[in-house]
Amino acid sequence: MLEAMRENASGWIIKILFAVIIVVFVFAFGMSGLDTGNDPVMATVNDQVITRAEFEDAFQRAAEGLRKSNPNVTSAQLQSPQFKQMILGELINSRLLLGEAAKLGISASDEEVFAAITRLSVFWNQQGQFDRNLYQQALRGVRMTPAQFEANFKNEYISGKVQDMIRATSQVTPAQARQIYDWVNEKITIDYILSSPAQFLAQTEVTEDEVKKFYNENEDKFMVPEQVQVRYLTFTPKDLATYQKVSDEEIADYFAAHKDSMVQQEQVKARHILIMVKDSDTETEQKDAKAKIDNIYALAKSGKDFAALAKKYSEGPSAPNGGELGWFARGAMVPEFEEAAFATPKGGISEPVKTQFGWHIIQVEDKKEAQVKTLDEVKEDIRQILAEEKASEKVTDLLDQAMDRMVSGMKLDAIGDELGMLAVTSRPMPEKFLPQAFGMTPEAAKVIMAIPEGEAHQTPIAVDGGYMLVEKAKDIPAAPMPLEQVEVLITNNLKQEKATVLAQKAAEDILAKLKAGETDGLEARIKASDPFARNGNVPDLGQSPDLANAAFGAKDNNWLAEPFVTPAGIVVARLGKRIPASNAVWEQQKQAWIAQASRNYENETLNGFMTGLREKASIEITRPDLLN
Incomplete structure (x- = not known):
C-alpha cells in the first residue's frame, strides 16, 4: 500500500513530535497491520474482534508516548484500570466508526491517504518537503513498518471523515453564541443579612458528658493510624560526613577560594x-x-x-x-x-x-x-561541605560492606559497630510520614510497612542523596487518641455546631419577619454585595453555589425562600440588581465565542452519536481481567 509514497520521497531529520503522532494513531486504532487472528480475543464489537495482542500493543505504545510527553507519570498511573479502560474504549470506538463508515459507503483511496500523510509536517525535511528516509527512520524508532502505520492511518482517516460528517450537523449561530455569552458573563448583586455563628459562641455550653458521648460515637475520627518504628543505617554524604576529619587548613583554603560567595x-x-x-x-x-x-x-x-x-x-x-x-x-x-x-x-x-x-x-x-560572613561564622558550614565531599567518595564502598554483612545475617547495630557508624531507631510514625521524614518515595514507604517485625529489608532503600538499610523494630497497631488529647478540639467543634444551629434559627426568624413586612430594626443590618458571577463566589461571604443559583434564578426582588449556608455564616438574601454582559466586549470577542460554542456543540453531538452507536452495538469484553 502506498508504494508510490515510499518510492518517491527523499532525506530528512526526525522531529520529536512524530512520536506523539504515532502514539495517537496506535492509541486509537491499535496495530491493525499485525496478524493477530490466532491471539486470544480481548473483546468483540458486533462481528469484529479486538485481540489481546492488539490491546497490549496499543497499551504499550500509549504508555511509551505518555512517558515521553510527561516524564512525571508513574507506573501505577499507567497500570491503572482507568488508563487501560480508556485504551480499550478507543479501540472499541474505532471499530464502531469504521463499521459506520462501511454502512455509509465512506472510504479513502490510497491517493487520499498519501496526500494526508505527506501533509504532516513531522515528515518534512528542512526544505519543507516530504522525505522517505526520515519517514522510515521515524517508524523504526517506534517499531512499526510503513505498511502498519499506513493501515492505521487509513483507518484514522476514514473514521475522521465520519466524525467530520457528524460535526458538520451541529453549527452554532451567532444568536446562540450570544445567548451563551450573556449567560456566562451576566453578573448580579444581592442584598443580605448575615447571621454568623461567631455571634452566638458565647451563648453555647458543652458539658463533659457531651464531649465523652461525641468521642465514643466518633472514635474512628480520632484514630492514630498504624505506625512503625524502624532501625536504620543511612548512606548519604550528609550522614557520613559526621565520620570524616577536616583540618583547619582545608577550611581556610576553601574560604579563600570561595570568599565572594560567603x-x-x-x-x-x-x-x-x-x-x-x-x-x-x-x-x-x-x-x-x-x-x-x-x-x-x-x-x-x-x-x-x-x-x-x-x-x-x-x-x-x-x-x-x-x-x-x-x-x-x-x-x-x-x-x-x-x-x-x-x-x-x-x-x-x-x-x-x-x-x-x-x-x-x-x-x-x-x-x-x-x-x-567571616571565616569564624562559616567555619562549621565549610567543614560540613568538605566532610560531605570526602564522604561522597565512600558511600558506595561502605554500602557494599554493610550489604555483605547483612547477607551474612548480622543485625544493623552490629554492622554499624563494625563500620564505625551508628544505627538509629526512629520514633513511631505512620506510613504517610515516612517519605517526608526520610526523603523516600511513597512506594518505598509501603515496602517498609510490609517488613515483618524484627526483620530487615534485604536491599537498600533509595532516599534523598543515597540509600538506607532498614530493620523493622516495631509494628504499632492503629488506636484512638486519648480523650484528653482531643477534648479541646471536640469542645470547640461542639460549640461551633451549637452556634451554627442558633445562627440558623436566627436567620429563619429574620426571614419570617421580612416576609411578613416586619422590617423594624432589620434595615440597618441589610448589606449589598459587590457584583459576582455564576461561579458562586459571593464577595465577603465566600463560595456558595446554592445561594448564587437561587439568586440568579430569582424572578423578582423578593427575599429568597430559605436561608443559605456560606463560609461566613447563615445568610438571608434577595436579588439586588442584574448587570448584563457587555455589548462592547461581545463585539470584540464575538468570533471566539462562536468558534468555542461550535466546538463544544460539535463535541457534544459527536459524543451523543458515539453513545448511540455503543447502545446499539453488541459489545462483549471477554478478558476483563486484563483491565485490572
Whole structure:
C-alpha cells in the first residue's frame, strides 16, 4: 500500500513530535497491520474482534508516548484500570466508526491517504518537503513498518471523515453564541443579612458528658493510624560526613577560594504545627483538617505555649521537638510555607497556611538579615561541605560492606559497630510520614510497612542523596487518641455546631419577619454585595453555589425562600440588581465565542452519536481481567 509514497520521497531529520503522532494513531486504532487472528480475543464489537495482542500493543505504545510527553507519570498511573479502560474504549470506538463508515459507503483511496500523510509536517525535511528516509527512520524508532502505520492511518482517516460528517450537523449561530455569552458573563448583586455563628459562641455550653458521648460515637475520627518504628543505617554524604576529619587548613583554603560567595542569606528561625491533609482527600476530611488547624490557631493566639501545642497536636515529623524547624533561608521550604514564614514578624504567629502537606501554623522565633560572613561564622558550614565531599567518595564502598554483612545475617547495630557508624531507631510514625521524614518515595514507604517485625529489608532503600538499610523494630497497631488529647478540639467543634444551629434559627426568624413586612430594626443590618458571577463566589461571604443559583434564578426582588449556608455564616438574601454582559466586549470577542460554542456543540453531538452507536452495538469484553 502506498508504494508510490515510499518510492518517491527523499532525506530528512526526525522531529520529536512524530512520536506523539504515532502514539495517537496506535492509541486509537491499535496495530491493525499485525496478524493477530490466532491471539486470544480481548473483546468483540458486533462481528469484529479486538485481540489481546492488539490491546497490549496499543497499551504499550500509549504508555511509551505518555512517558515521553510527561516524564512525571508513574507506573501505577499507567497500570491503572482507568488508563487501560480508556485504551480499550478507543479501540472499541474505532471499530464502531469504521463499521459506520462501511454502512455509509465512506472510504479513502490510497491517493487520499498519501496526500494526508505527506501533509504532516513531522515528515518534512528542512526544505519543507516530504522525505522517505526520515519517514522510515521515524517508524523504526517506534517499531512499526510503513505498511502498519499506513493501515492505521487509513483507518484514522476514514473514521475522521465520519466524525467530520457528524460535526458538520451541529453549527452554532451567532444568536446562540450570544445567548451563551450573556449567560456566562451576566453578573448580579444581592442584598443580605448575615447571621454568623461567631455571634452566638458565647451563648453555647458543652458539658463533659457531651464531649465523652461525641468521642465514643466518633472514635474512628480520632484514630492514630498504624505506625512503625524502624532501625536504620543511612548512606548519604550528609550522614557520613559526621565520620570524616577536616583540618583547619582545608577550611581556610576553601574560604579563600570561595570568599565572594560567603554571603549570609536572609533567614528565619521558626516552629510549626502541621495538620496533614491532601487535595485528594474527601471534602469531609478537608473540612475536618481546616477545623482542627483553626482551633489550634485560636489556642496559639490566646497565648498558649506554641511548642507544647506542637507536641500535642502537630502531625508533622518535628512534633516531638515542639515543631522546631531551626534556621532556614529562602528556597528551603515549599513556596506557600516560605512566603508565610518570611512575612510573619519576629515573635509572631502566622494565620493557617495551606501547602501540599496540609495546614500549617508558623511561629517565627527570630530573623537574620542578609550579610557577608567571616571565616569564624562559616567555619562549621565549610567543614560540613568538605566532610560531605570526602564522604561522597565512600558511600558506595561502605554500602557494599554493610550489604555483605547483612547477607551474612548480622543485625544493623552490629554492622554499624563494625563500620564505625551508628544505627538509629526512629520514633513511631505512620506510613504517610515516612517519605517526608526520610526523603523516600511513597512506594518505598509501603515496602517498609510490609517488613515483618524484627526483620530487615534485604536491599537498600533509595532516599534523598543515597540509600538506607532498614530493620523493622516495631509494628504499632492503629488506636484512638486519648480523650484528653482531643477534648479541646471536640469542645470547640461542639460549640461551633451549637452556634451554627442558633445562627440558623436566627436567620429563619429574620426571614419570617421580612416576609411578613416586619422590617423594624432589620434595615440597618441589610448589606449589598459587590457584583459576582455564576461561579458562586459571593464577595465577603465566600463560595456558595446554592445561594448564587437561587439568586440568579430569582424572578423578582423578593427575599429568597430559605436561608443559605456560606463560609461566613447563615445568610438571608434577595436579588439586588442584574448587570448584563457587555455589548462592547461581545463585539470584540464575538468570533471566539462562536468558534468555542461550535466546538463544544460539535463535541457534544459527536459524543451523543458515539453513545448511540455503543447502545446499539453488541459489545462483549471477554478478558476483563486484563483491565485490572
